Amino acid sequence: MSGRQSPQAGEQKALPPVVVKKYANRRLYNTETSAYVTLDDLAAMVKDGRDFVVYDAKTGEDITRSGAEHAAHHRTAAVDRALRR
Numbered sequence: 001m002s003g004r005q006s007p008q009a010g011e012q013k014a015l016p017p018v019v020v021k022k023y024a025n026r027r028l029y030n031t032e033t034s035a036y037v038t039l040d041d042l043a044a045m046v047k048d049g050r051d052f053v054v055y056d057a058k059t060g061e062d063i064t065r066s067g068a069e070h071a072a073h074h075r076t077a078a079v080d081r082a083l084r085r
Helices: 039-047 064-084
Strands: 018-022 028-030 035-037 052-056
Touching (some): 039 052
Antiparallel strands (some): 018 028, 028 035
């Protein structure tokens, strides 16, 4: 018998984080879906509990924190604008 335990019924295996690349033109590319995404898409991923990492496409630098903060700020601003209507 190996040292690994099988997942309990109803448990899901944790998905690896989605890799998002940020290009110089400020476009965000989801490498999992092979599609460009918006800040709203990143905000939805946060809301859904899906982990992601954001890398600068040119340098390879991990810019996840600034990307997540930008998405949160963008989302908050959009909600504020909608509530003012």
